[in-house]
Amino acid sequence: MQITVRKPTDSEVIEMKKMPTWGCGISVFDWHYDSEERCLILEGEVTVNYGNGESASFSAGDFVIFPKGLSCVWKVSKAVQKHYVFI
Numbered sequence: 001m002q003i004t005v006r007k008p009t010d011s012e013v014i015e016m017k018k019m020p021t022w023g024c025g026i027s028v029f030d031w032h033y034d035s036e037e038r039c040l041i042l043e044g045e046v047t048v049n050y051g052n053g054e055s056a057s058f059s060a061g062d063f064v065i066f067p068k069g070l071s072c073v074w075k076v077s078k079a080v081q082k083h084y085v086f087i
Contacts, residue, residue, distance in 0.1 A: 001067045003048060003056035008040055008063035016040035016063075016083040023081035029074050035086040037066040044080030049073045 008016065021042070040063055047057045050072035058064050059078075066072075 001051065001070050002054070003050065003067070003070070003072075004065040005056050005058045005062050007061065012063055013040065016085070019083040019085045021081060021083055023079065024076060025079045027074070027076050031072055031074055033066045033068055033070045033072075036068045037084055037086050039064050039066075039082040039084040042081040042083065043078075044076065044082075045078040046080050047075045047077070049075065 016039070019040075023044075041058055041060055043060045045057070045059045047055055048066075049055045050070060056064070
């Protein structure tokens with residue numbers, strides 16, 4: 001399993017802006033994805049550690065896809081705010 005981090009297309013930005021938002025302050029926490037999540041990062045800086053030493057870092061302006069079944073550790077170094085949707 002791999003986390004995808006890339007710049008969103010114009011249509012993805014339009015669609016994601018219709019979705020709810022979520023945010024949290026500087027923190028470290030475990031998370032498991034029961035469904036695929038797609039999100040547009042509005043602000044903040046995060047590194048997510050998963051698998052055998054793999055990690056993904058993302059920040060404002062990134063489009064991130066978390067695969068179903070992924071277990072990981074979020075390390076929020078700058079308060080994060082995102083639009084999100086579970087598929």
